[in-house]
Amino acid sequence: MRAATWAWISAFVLMLAVPLGAAAQTRGAASVPDITGSWERYGRGARGAPNTLPPPAAQPQLKPQYLKEQQAKQQAAREADAKGKPLATNATLCLPEGMPGMMGATFPMEILQSRGQVTVIEEAFTQVRRIFLDQPQKALDDVEPGFYGYSVGRWEGDTLAVDTIGVKEDVRYQNMPHSPGMRIKERMRLVAPDILWNEITIDDPVTLEKPWTYTVAYKRMPDYKLLEYICEDNREFADANGVQQIRIGPATK
Amino acid sequence: MTFPRSGLLVLLLASPLLAHHSFAMFDHTRTVNLKGSVTRFQWTNPHAYIEIDVPDAKGATTHFSLECTSINMMQRAGWRSNMIKAGDKVKAVAAPLINGDPGGLLLEITLPDGKVLEPGVPAATTFKRTPEQP
Numbered sequence: 001m002r003a004a005t006w007a008w009i010s011a012f013v014l015m016l017a018v019p020l021g022a023a024a025q026t027r028g029a030a031s032v033p034d035i036t037g038s039w040e041r042y043g044r045g046a047r048g049a050p051n052t053l054p055p056p057a058a059q060p061q062l063k064p065q066y067l068k069e070q071q072a073k074q075q076a077a078r079e080a081d082a083k084g085k086p087l088a089t090n091a092t093l094c095l096p097e098g099m100p101g102m103m104g105a106t107f108p109m110e111i112l113q114s115r116g117q118v119t120v121i122e123e124a125f126t127q128v129r130r131i132f133l134d135q136p137q138k139a140l141d142d143v144e145p146g147f148y149g150y151s152v153g154r155w156e157g158d159t160l161a162v163d164t165i166g167v168k169e170d171v172r173y174q175n176m177p178h179s180p181g182m183r184i185k186e187r188m189r190l191v192a193p194d195i196l197w198n199e200i201t202i203d204d205p206v207t208l209e210k211p212w213t214y215t216v217a218y219k220r221m222p223d224y225k226l227l228e229y230i231c232e233d234n235r236e237f238a239d240a241n242g243v244q245q246i247r248i249g250p251a252t253k
Numbered sequence: 254m255t256f257p258r259s260g261l262l263v264l265l266l267a268s269p270l271l272a273h274h275s276f277a278m279f280d281h282t283r284t285v286n287l288k289g290s291v292t293r294f295q296w297t298n299p300h301a302y303i304e305i306d307v308p309d310a311k312g313a314t315t316h317f318s319l320e321c322t323s324i325n326m327m328q329r330a331g332w333r334s335n336m337i338k339a340g341d342k343v344k345a346v347a348a349p350l351i352n353g354d355p356g357g358l359l360l361e362i363t364l365p366d367g368k369v370l371e372p373g374v375p376a377a378t379t380f381k382r383t384p385e386q387p
Contacts, residue, residue, distance in 0.1 A: 041271070044271075077275070080277070081275055081277035082277075083277075084277055084278060084280070084351035084352075085277070085278070085351075086274075086275035086276075086277040086278055087275075089274060089275075091273035091274045092274050094299055097273075104271070106271040106272075106273060107323075107325060107326075123325055124273065124323070124325070227324075227325045227328060229298050229323070229325055230298055231298055231299050232297040232298055233295065233297040233298075234299055235300070235302070235318075235320075236274075236299075236300075244274070244275065244278060245278075246278060246320070246350070246354075246356065248317075248318035248350070248354050248355065248356035249316070249318060250292065250293070250304060250316065251293040251295040251302060251304050251318075253295055253297050
């Protein structure tokens with residue numbers, strides 16, 4: 001065959017390949033679901049189409065001493081609230097929620113798929129976590145404790161399976177104590193074109209009787225662009241007793 | 254965003270709101286109705302603030318700091334940073350600070366042109382409103 005014919009064939013193949021590559025997220029030869037974009041929490045209060053609503057969450061089964069600790073903290077918070085002197089929390093101090101709290105999407109959340117990585121950005125506190133695809137998980141000793149931990153993931157068919165370790169002990173979800181060895185497994189899957197479920201399982205043999213699974217759902221926000229969020233002037237602070245206070249008076253910003 | 258030529262518009266959020274922190278420092282049993290002049294609309298996170306000077310019948314002025322929600326929530330509800338300016342005469346409904354300091358949580362504000370804005374406080378209906386005195 002003449003060289004010119006081969007050139008035409010090559011050009012034709014390229015013409016086909018480029019749009020396909022741009023339209024689908026690819027990993028090797030297989031395409032994966034497109035979950036890139038903005039998402040908001042969905043299905044709270046059982047509002048939504050029945051087959052898209054996440055199953056109700058069971059309570060975590062903490063071991064007795066940790067359950068006692070959690071209940072004591074929750075009771076202290078309730079009593080402080082009743083007195084009008086709320087206890088300061090990480091959020092009072094403009095600290096991020098970390099994992100798994102940020103996946104509750106209190107504010108909108110953006111998911112970005114790029115080569116070898118899925119990035120999740122939560123608008124509040126500009127929280128960012130990176131999920132490294134198709135890499136082995138590290139040993140716990142090789143991960144410094146942080147707010148988001150260290151996450152690896154892989155696509156298992158239509159599901160993004162993510163494994164996270166290395167969340168700081170004082171980064172707590174719903175006042176739930178956990179050990180440095182807590183492991184968070186997530187399974188993210190589109191259950192409708194614009195509804196994403198994230199089944200989150202927390203495993204911590206130190207504090208939990210058995211792994212705790214709950215599912216959160218998100219709805220695509222096709223036209224929403226995440227806004228910036230900087231804690232520029234946090235007038236709220238914790239006093240010497242750990243009570244949330246507020247600075248009033250003329251603005252300084 | 255366009256507003257109707259007459260009448261009031263209350264900006265509401267479409268979905269239930271989640272909160273990052275407790276609102277227990279604000280009195281849930283009563284509100285204060287403040288009429289005054291804006292000295293500053295502070296457009297910041299984690300909260301915006303509206304600073305107002307409120308004159309009393311005897312001619313004295315008290316300065317109030319009114320906490321709003323996050324500017325992200327407010328933008329999603331239709332607020333913009335240029336909607337309120339220093340010097341604006343406004344009417345505010347706020348849940349006062351329990352500690353008695355002159356400040357509170359803004360629940361609703363009426364702008365000089367009659368527009369009514371809400372900052373989208375989570376569980377806003379749990380704050381019992383005190384009727385405005387004539």
